[in-house]
Amino acid sequence: MARSVAKTKELIQQARQLPPREQLALVQSILEEFQQQFERAEPGVQFLDLSRIDMAEEVAQFTAFVQHRGRSLEPDEQFIGGLTEEEYFALTEPERQALWDRLEADATRALARKKEIEVDSSYRPAGQGRRPKALRK
């Protein structure tokens, strides 16, 4: 740290000897470098790594939650899209995706004309003043 501070002071001394226009160009190039470093350090995307996670424990926790809050369906009871649970889980992945796409498209059409809500000064951006929480246990 001390070394980088000394190096920075040295660079500032050197920069002071440059003509104003070159000083400005130097500052701009340093700012661009900081921006690039920031973007590399904050890619904005996190990837969930399952390799260190005890999946059995996770599934048990999730199952306990669902069983506590929900209830199993009767075999002939409708699950989604007019299908029973058994019929739904018998679909192939593309068929399931097509079903969800159709339902989503229906909902989008139904809500397309809904007007946007005015945002008055009582609203605050989510997480204002702090970084997003990491998804840790």
Added chain:
Amino acid sequence: LTPEQQRCVVIFNRLLGNQARIYVTEETLAVIHRIPSRSRSALAAEFLRLEKGKYLKRWARRLQGFGFSAEDARVLSYASFGLDRQAKQLGVEMVITADRKLVERFLQYRPAIARRFHAMTVQLRPPCHDAHLPAIILV
């Protein structure tokens, strides 16, 4: 469970454990509400509605200019201009998605998206002036 389903389980456990507010778009909530009530009750009770705030459609249109589909652009735009009317909150902190194409496109154009977003929001009044792009988690 498939790896994707496993990741969803882990994410959901973490969100519940952190007492995070879990939002879904109005469109997704409308789909969920078409599921008979007894089967949706376990998870849907945890979801909060994110409504369309002003400028949401405008930002979604601009995102489509980066090649996002209409649906992906809408989801990303909800993250910045969606409203929780009860909590008086604008946007959300992060988007959780299994959509690799969305994430790859977001990463590819992120600096340009950030510049476009700044150019738009800098002209708006607070709090939309202070709206932000979300972090994204790929499950």
